[in-house]
Amino acid sequence: MPHSPLELLGQLLDQRGAESSAHRFVLGGPFGSEPLADSFARLGHFTDAGGLLVETSHSYARGRAEAAVGEWLRKNPGRLGVVTKVGHDQSGHDMPLSRENVLDHVRGSLESLGVEAVDILLYHCDDPARPVAELADTLVSLVEAGYARRIGVSNWSAGRLAALAGQLAERGHTAVASYQFSLAKPDPVRLNHPYADEVLLSVVRRHGLPLLGWSAQARGFFARPTGGVRHDGRPDPFDTEQNRARRERCGVLAEQLDSRPETVALAWTLHHQGVWPSIGPRTTEQIDRSLRARRLSLTDEQVHWLQYGT
Template sequence: MPRSPLQLLDGLLDEDGMESAAHRFVLGGPFGAEPAEDTAERLARFADAGGLLVETSHSYAGGKAEAAVGDWLRRNPGTLGVTTKVGHDTTGGDIPLSRDTVFEHVRAALDNLGVETIDVLLYHCDDPARSVVELADTLVALIEAGLVRRVGVSNWRAERLAALAAELGERDHIPVASYQFSLAEPDPALLEGSLHADSAVLDAVRTHRLPLLGWSSQARGYFARTGPKQHHGKPDPYDTEDNRARRLRCQELAGQLDSRPETVALAWTLHHSGVWPSIGARTTAQIDNSLQARRLTLTEEQVHWLRHGR
């Protein structure tokens, strides 16, 4: 008997093996800031293509994103798992991660999403004023209350991530890590407080065998372009000399493989076991293009060359 999407999700978060009907892509997008029919069309296409997990946040779209996803989930229960994040207000600013505040926001997220349990709940930010033990206690309490199934963090410094992983590991929980991860390494000064999965973060991920949700896996469309593009009127954090060279190498390899540069770049992320790349597709065509990356098998030499050029 086939396993349900949520059973597959549990297995894939804990194992490197893949089921033929499922894939590791996570679907993000402008939920709550677009017409409801656009959201519904993309979620349906993603689910039909073997997708397991949709990603949003309690703060996205001025607080409207979860409800937009929830409208579809209510009509299609059990079809997709959902990960959401708490810790930002509706302007994107950090808030204190007190136990009461976190529980309040999680209960609001459950109402918005129309689900009994959130599949993956992430702290959207750290609260350095609080100990890792206190923050871990809150996450475990959420699990024990049956409000969430899996927990994790986004945008924590590597040493705090490692400490949380050790603390939760002692309680038989493996946290999910969420960071920017793509072939294009961004200029950290232009990420506005968000963190890239640098070598220190990746060391913690590997040491504790954490699933990694890699947001901006396509570097905001960087590999599909031929020149720089501003993001909300600000410089593109991915438009660096190193990344321009990586984009040229993607173009070269795409020509050899009869593929597209952005597809090659996305296949690079899939080569890393335990990484779940998040795709911010705005159309079903972009979902289809992203899924083509599953059909590209890169060699170790190609993976190294794409990143380092040698």
């Protein structure tokens, strides 16, 4: 039996052992752009409910997100693992992934978070001008320096992810992948990021990679009766004919299961082994609503029907 939440985290990332009271959800949210009391309430509630990971980035809220999460971690050491991402500047733009830039970002993240090492450290972007081997060496050096326990990438192309997974495996590490993953498949033009399509998922499966699935609730798409425009005024990347049909099927199944459409959609993500869905609740009630997905054991037939309608 594991002796701490972080030991259990390691077991579940390696897809070993029973989940018991812990779960695979990852907590995101508007850390750094809201009152600390609100962040603290959700972090505590999530941890008490068996949560193991909080996700943030060096660039979120212009650097304030890591500091907000760090305030909670200092008061609650060892209770929650942390994922952070480096490679974006504080305005959200990609930066060259030179070893010097990466080390500078990582050291800043560790200071803001108030930890000696992050549990999962990800490149937030790729740097296609650099060989994958060089970028893999930089990641491994961060583990060897004691700055990170697990390493990986977010938003790389499938080909570059496959190359990195191979390079890290040769060095004794299993990469962690972070991509958009949900029942709703985004319009790639509107999303403007790689997402976990079948090509990328084949890489994840072939190399046995843990997948952190951000926007697992499709930015609230399944909780809305209609879609069309996001809160920032841009077209919703998830508002497509196929996704509206998926949302309708979630509603049908939710009535049968005495649940909610967004909860059914999250249960669909949990059906996929090795996927850690990331949720971004604004309240503790929304956390509870998401966690109810653990009690919905969908059949293979239901999972297929939700996605394809057959």
